[in-house]
Amino acid sequence: MSHVAVIGLGYVGLTMAACLASRRIRTIGVDTDSEKMATLASGRSPIDEPRLEGLISRAVRAKTLQVTQHLGEALRDSEIVFVTVGTPSLPDGSIDLGQVTSASESMGEALREAEGYRLVVVRSTVVPGTCDLTVKPLLEKASGKTCGRDFGLCANPEFLKEGSAVQDMLKPDRLVIGEYDDRSGDVLEKFYRRFYKKDLPTVIRTTPANAELIKYANNAFLATKISFINMMANLCERIQGCDVEKIAEGIGLDQRIGPLFLRAGLGWGGSCFLKDLKAILAFAKGQSIELPILDAALRVNMLQPLWAVQTARKALGSLQGRHVAILGLAFKPDTDDLREAVSVKIIDHLLQDGAIVNAYDPAAMQNARAVFGDKIIYSNTAEECVRDADCCILVTEWKEFQRIQPEDFKRLMRKSVVIDGRRIYDPRKFSARVEFYAVGLGER
Ligand SMILES: NC(=O)c1ccc[n+]([C@@H]2O[C@H](COP(=O)([O-])OP(=O)(O)OC[C@H]3O[C@@H](n4cnc5c(N)ncnc54)[C@H](O)[C@@H]3O)[C@@H](O)[C@H]2O)c1
Numbered sequence: 001m002s003h004v005a006v007i008g009l010g011y012v013g014l015t016m017a018a019c020l021a022s023r024r025i026r027t028i029g030v031d032t033d034s035e036k037m038a039t040l041a042s043g044r045s046p047i048d049e050p051r052l053e054g055l056i057s058r059a060v061r062a063k064t065l066q067v068t069q070h071l072g073e074a075l076r077d078s079e080i081v082f083v084t085v086g087t088p089s090l091p092d093g094s095i096d097l098g099q100v101t102s103a104s105e106s107m108g109e110a111l112r113e114a115e116g117y118r119l120v121v122v123r124s125t126v127v128p129g130t131c132d133l134t135v136k137p138l139l140e141k142a143s144g145k146t147c148g149r150d151f152g153l154c155a156n157p158e159f160l161k162e163g164s165a166v167q168d169m170l171k172p173d174r175l176v177i178g179e180y181d182d183r184s185g186d187v188l189e190k191f192y193r194r195f196y197k198k199d200l201p202t203v204i205r206t207t208p209a210n211a212e213l214i215k216y217a218n219n220a221f222l223a224t225k226i227s228f229i230n231m232m233a234n235l236c237e238r239i240q241g242c243d244v245e246k247i248a249e250g251i252g253l254d255q256r257i258g259p260l261f262l263r264a265g266l267g268w269g270g271s272c273f274l275k276d277l278k279a280i281l282a283f284a285k286g287q288s289i290e291l292p293i294l295d296a297a298l299r300v301n302m303l304q305p306l307w308a309v310q311t312a313r314k315a316l317g318s319l320q321g322r323h324v325a326i327l328g329l330a331f332k333p334d335t336d337d338l339r340e341a342v343s344v345k346i347i348d349h350l351l352q353d354g355a356i357v358n359a360y361d362p363a364a365m366q367n368a369r370a371v372f373g374d375k376i377i378y379s380n381t382a383e384e385c386v387r388d389a390d391c392c393i394l395v396t397e398w399k400e401f402q403r404i405q406p407e408d409f410k411r412l413m414r415k416s417v418v419i420d421g422r423r424i425y426d427p428r429k430f431s432a433r434v435e436f437y438a439v440g441l442g443e444r
Contacts, residue, residue, distance in 0.1 A: 005078035018059060125279075156177055175192055329365075359377070
């Protein structure tokens, strides 16, 4: 029995399954989405993520990666079962554990039939106490077996970033193992030692609740760091001669601070930061404790995309009937993911103001059509997007946009107002040739 099962084949589960299978670990992926299963069975990736499709197609051909909709079948042959189902937000911001509970019940039923020891590893992001108070009782009830004796349980959060998911899985900064008991932690650590070999990162072994909270504290800290520099960006704009890029450079060289996650911009998007911040705030509320720094980080982030709209209004006066080009729609470069993307907020406000919006993204056009329908115009290239526009807002910092020169904007646009929401353009070069605004750039 040398198989591993991965339950829930979204960004996290699919990346994990493909990486494990690429190193000859026989992996069975389980998902309830039949369309996704069909795509995977043919060796293709249902999500756009660098290197992923290559890994999937090779592993499917080599038969180290198999997929099924039957959890019982997967668990029969697998000693370790990774749970990577989604944990979305409920309307009040708290975590929706529906997928985790339903997967736990199904696993419990499958465990009833299984012979020998199994280890269940919760890799989904779940609030502290979920493994001990939700997953364990459900597994025990459905299986009629006892945690610690018949099966093991670990919380083992995932820290990957969309856009570099494969790289992050293959070279994580650390592994956090929250173990129900020593045996559970030993089995998981041994597995990772086999997988990472000489590249094994630092392993932290702790309680499941600590592991669960480490994941939230991690994302909350990163989100706060970005909101901090965006707050500074807003201050810089009011001070002649100030530029947030220099402030970030100056403080980032302090080793206690570090340079990463100090890029001022239009705020963070994506499926994780907002969801996780809301979940930990709702969880803390349930414990009658406030987390005021996180409240503030959230508030700064809600207002930040509006900077782009306000700047467009400042430059053009009324936006009614004005053509606004949006470069970049995905929540960050190298992904087609539009979940909680700031582009959505910005475009909504522009449309409310009566602007005519034309958008281009190198990867997210298909997803964008599902979000905006016929409310906006879609372009096939950046050049087509900015042609005859009154204003261009750079929303996502894709590499190909860095190559656009101020002369290009000047030549193509009707009125060359360029709003750099991600600080990819050189202010000196651009200000000399177009009407240029950049987040965190004070008057010179
Ligand atoms: N996406 C990220 O960048 C990221 C990074 C770190 C951690 N996480 C966390 O990892 C978890 C998974 O995230 P994701 O983005 O991969 O989610 P996702 O929503 O993209 O994928 C979840 C998958 O689980 C499947 N599923 C749901 N219930 C199931 C069941 N009972 N049995 C089998 N399959 C089932 C769904 O069909 C879906 O394919 C979440 O808790 C998330 O917060 C995500």
